[in-house]
Amino acid sequence: MTVPTEMQPTLDAIERFDRSDCLAEWRRMFGAEPPPYLSVSFMRRVLLWKRQCDLDGDVSSNTWRTLERIADGRRVASHPKPGTELIREWNGRTYRVRVTEHGFEMEGARYRSLSAVAKRITGAHWSGPRFFGLA
Template sequence: MRLPARSQRRAGLQSIVSCPRQHRSRAKQPRYRLVGRKPDPERPATLVQWEAVFGSSPPPYLSVPFMQKALRYEAQCKASGGVPAGTKRALKRIATGEPVAASNSSSLRPGAQLVREWNGRTYQVQVVEGGFELDGKSWKSLSAIAKHITGATWSGPRFFGLNSRAARP
């Protein structure tokens, strides 16, 4: 015997939404189960590993794949030495309340000169207390100077060759 379309839909929905009743006590059985999701068998082992590495249990909503990625990242950091010492010092200074700009450990000291050739002209930038000087004019950042020189947005330190990724066109 065939049910009307509405009854078929209800019957199908009913089997998805409700759990089959079992003759066990309700205290031990969950009232509803997630359809299509089974508990991850790797979760207990991942939780133990997380607690061993980080010293506390993870938030309950973290998925197993996410926790495994975080554990692999932490292992990679430990293998490669972790965060550089200069970065750690800067973070500690920031944590004590020092402004971020002041904690930026720049290798440029007042009195240093930066020289850059661009389109046949040589530009000399003087490092002064609180900024930079080019042709007698004060500038707050190297990026502003680089934009003034080229007419395009540049990373100032990169334009003047102060980082390892410096590219000179």
């Protein structure tokens, strides 16, 4: 059952809910009983978050998948956006790598992967994301 937005409690009202109000609103918002032993403070925070999602839109499905991976303890790939500058010190020298639309640039040279950049710096095969602290 969807309750019209204008009939849902305001954020200010949720902040003043007592335990019975929280339980009733939880059942209405989620269509299920809340887990046992939740504090009123925690239920208020979850209800506020859910209400904000209802008002402003929920997080993207991609963000949900990433959060689920993190919660399961799985690795999450990090892809820096173009324009990002990665800085790494190696053997007393500082290297600056700029992320571009098609790869990476360092000292005027272009590279297709961070691993290629790491190999250029160290002379050995490295995981580029690990070398730059992204993994």
